[in-house]
Amino acid sequence: ETGVTQTPRHLVMGMTNKKSLKCEQHLGHNAMYWYKQSAKKPLELMFVYSLEERVENNSVPSRFSPECPNSSHLFLHLHTLQPEDSALYLCASSRRAGGSYNEQFFGPGTRLTVL
Amino acid sequence: QQQVKQSPQSLIVQKGGISIINCAYENTAFDYFPWYQQFPGKGPALLIAIRPDVSEKKEGRFTISFNKSAKQFSLHIMDSQPGDSATYFCAASMETSGSRLTFGEGTQLTVNP
Numbered sequence: 001e002t003g004v005t006q007t008p009r010h011l012v013m014g015m016t017n018k019k020s021l022k023c024e025q026h027l028g029h030n031a032m033y034w035y036k037q038s039a040k041k042p043l044e045l046m047f048v049y050s051l052e053e054r055v056e057n058n059s060v061p062s063r064f065s066p067e068c069p070n071s072s073h074l075f076l077h078l079h080t081l082q083p084e085d086s087a088l089y090l091c092a093s094s095r096r097a098g099g100s101y102n103e104q105f106f107g108p109g110t111r112l113t114v115l
Numbered sequence: 116q117q118q119v120k121q122s123p124q125s126l127i128v129q130k131g132g133i134s135i136i137n138c139a140y141e142n143t144a145f146d147y148f149p150w151y152q153q154f155p156g157k158g159p160a161l162l163i164a165i166r167p168d169v170s171e172k173k174e175g176r177f178t179i180s181f182n183k184s185a186k187q188f189s190l191h192i193m194d195s196q197p198g199d200s201a202t203y204f205c206a207a208s209m210e211t212s213g214s215r216l217t218f219g220e221g222t223q224l225t226v227n228p
Contacts, residue, residue: 004158040124042218043159043204056215090158101147101166102208104216106158 002026004107006091012113013081021076021110023091031097032074033104034066037088049074050097081114088112119207121219128226134192136222138205141186145207149216150179150190153202162203163190195226 004025013019025032034046048056049068063085065077074091088111092104120139128134138148149164165172165179165188172179178191192199205219 040220042119042220043216045215092158101164103149103161103164106151106160108156108158 004091004093004105006089006107006110008110009108010111010113012115013078014115015081015083017081018077018079020078021089021091021112023074023076023107025072025074025091025093025105025107027093027105029093029095029105030071031094032068032071033092033094034074034076035090035092035106037090037109043090047076048097055097078112081112083114086112086114119205119217119219121205121222123222124220125223126225128195128224130195130197130226130228132195132226134190134195134199134224134226136190136203136205136224137187138189138207138219139185139187140207140217142207142209143186144209144211145217146210147208148179148181148188149206149208150177151204151206151218153204153221155201159204192224195224197226197228200224200226 007022031050033048036044046060047066052068063080067075088109090109091107094102094104122137150162151159152162153159163174163177165181167183170181176193181188203222206216208216
């Protein structure tokens with residue numbers, strides 16, 4: 001595996017379910033990110049981790065819970081979601097969390113549908 | 116103040132033509148302006164980026180033009196090809212914003228054969 005991988009690629013869940021999204025980066029990077037991509041909207045940054053420590057949390061509802069057990073893995077735990085949470089969830093990584101000129105490498109995303 | 120406005124929302128170009136996508140920003144502290152390209156079923160990938168100390172950057176058929184006084188930058192795709200059909204996002208960030216990239220809304224480009 002190379003780059004940034006995400007599983008599952010597609011997920012359908014009910015509002016009462018609990019599920020988790022997984023991301024793994026094979027680039028030796030120190031920072032990882034979760035983004036939400038909705039149709040015709042800019043990508044929304046949700047969480048940032050640097051060396052397994054959460055450094056940014058952009059007012060995301062508590063029904064989304066991130067976990068970063070090490071610098072290569074990132075999870076997004078989901079519970080009691082709403083239909084408006086249906087979107088493409090993208091994971092990204094970069095060499096470091098701060099500064100400009102800091103290219104982020106994206107995974108293919110998980111297409112989430114909440115019924 | 117953190118927004119980046121992108122236009123058009125969609126663009127159809129004939130093969131061999133020039134595709135132009137525009138972005139405008141408000142925050143003069145932005146100091147890095149990347150463009151990302153996203154194909155269906157894939158995540159965005161960095162295409163080309165520019166710093167505000169230059170007015171133009173070219174990489175192959177892709178050129179960024181940057182107008183600091185107008186707070187605008189644009190992506191030009193010369194000799195557009197059907198394989199360029201994708202969604203393009205402009206973005207901006209600043210040194211002091213840490214990891215935050217502020218993205219535009221995206222432009223869906225279709226290049227007809």
